[in-house]
Amino acid sequence: MQLVVSDQRVPLLDFIGAIESAFGKTATKRLLPMPDSDDQATWAETSLLKDWIDFSHRASPIEEGVSRFVTWYRD
Numbered sequence: 001m002q003l004v005v006s007d008q009r010v011p012l013l014d015f016i017g018a019i020e021s022a023f024g025k026t027a028t029k030r031l032l033p034m035p036d037s038d039d040q041a042t043w044a045e046t047s048l049l050k051d052w053i054d055f056s057h058r059a060s061p062i063e064e065g066v067s068r069f070v071t072w073y074r075d
Helices: 012-023 047-053 061-072
Strands: 002-005 008-011
Touching: 008 012, 012 061
Parallel strands: none
Antiparallel strands: 002 008
16 A cells, blocks of 8 residues: 655555654554555645646655654644
8 A cells, every 4th residue: 555645655664664763663563455445545636726726735755744743743
């Protein structure tokens, strides 16, 4: 499974690794087969919005974003 962050695919285990790194702990993982009903990847198509309101987003690398979120959450 992959997540899409700022138009970049991020494997789920990389995302979990960023969370582990930010918390300084290793997660207990139980890897199971993915159900057929789950999507492999999903994301919003924002090109029309970008054209309509001249919007373009910026995003930090996943490790930085997760670290900043964890810091915010802990505070």
